[in-house]
Amino acid sequence: MDTILGPLYTAVSWIIVQFHSLYSLVFDKDSGWAWGLSIVSLVVLIRICLIPLFVKQIKATRNMQALQPKMKAIQERYKSDKQRQSEEMMKLYKETGTNPLSSCLPILAQSPFFISLYQVLNHIAQGKTVGVIDQSLLNSARSAHIFGAPLSVKFMDSASKVEALNASLTDVRIVTVIMIVLMSLSQFYTQRQLMTKNVDLTVKTPFMQQQKMLMYVFPVMFAVFGINFPVGVLVYWLTTNVWTLGQQMFVIRRNPTPGSLAYTQRQERLRAKGKLKEDPAEAEAREAAEAARANRQQPKRQTKSKRQLAGTAGATEKTSPSLEKQEPGDAKSKQAGGSSRTAKSGQRKGQQRPKHPSKK
Secondary structure, eight states: OTTTSHHHHHHHHHHHHHHHHHHTTTSOTTSHHHHHHHHHHHHHHHHHHTHHHHHHHHHHHHHHHHHHHHHHHHHHHTTTOHHHHHHHHHHHHHHHTOOGGGGGHHHHHHHHHHHHHHHHHHHHHTTOOBTTBOHHHHHHHHTOEETTEETTOOTTOOHHHHHHTTOOHHHHHHHHHHHHHHHHHHHHHHHHHHHHHSSOTTSOOHHHHHHHHHHHHHHHHHHHHHTTSOHHHHHHHHHHHHHHHHHHHHHHHHSOOTTSHHHHHHHHHHHHTTOOOOOHHHHHHHHHHHHHHHHOOOOOOOOHHHHHHHHHHHHHHHHHHHHHTOOHHHHHHHHHHHHHHHHHHHHHHHOOOOOOGGGO
């Protein structure tokens, strides 16, 4: 590994030394600020160089999201023929000009620098010169502390090793835990921002489920591996996470994915500023819907006693008109009908059955 990445060790150490010389004009050359800011500047320089790859990553991610329905259809159609399925997938990628590996380009391009920085700090922790870092720079870097933690120590290092660098194990573990937590939270929020704001919510694809799973897996991975990273590497990784978060916020705000929440918010901002040209019919329909929504009144809530009184009044109103609409002829016929029935009943009461001869 040292033989293959040897030139990168030299390049990374040279960049750190140049930034250290610059910051030594302001801070003590043996301080953690001079060496820590040198690592932060290394991250910024690398990420600026990776901006073109980041743009390709954004485009590749969008293309993959758009192709998910077609990819799913191919998988369902050729689920029993894996070879034909792969051929159709490659054909689809070729027709649309999509490279699945493009979404991983920034991480892949950054990995050699990350490994090189890890090895440079590991050499410093072991007291070995590396790259352009000679013995005097080595002694200066070993004595540099960030909030009481040397740049070259890890969470799992022994107390004797930490004390040899004029630090306490408690300070080292507190600093490393805080940095690991911040590193994991920044990674989680970055992925969550991508899922909640820059994904087309009208299309449900397996890609969304995959991204949702990574939102929880990556922070756990950072937390697990972070205890084996030197403090200097934690500074590097925390800085690159913060850079990624800010860069993603800028891209999502300026160039969001169509159909996403961020896209809707951007359209509203442009519409408010009068910079969005839209169809007059759509604008009229939208204004009419907003006016109807504003004029719509919700019924007032009534108490139980008021609802009961309203029900009683309604029942009275329904029955009273039927009584008023009765005609005089109808009343007379009903009265005559009632008297005839009374007469018949009287007749039935007046008639007596003849007594039996034996009873006489």
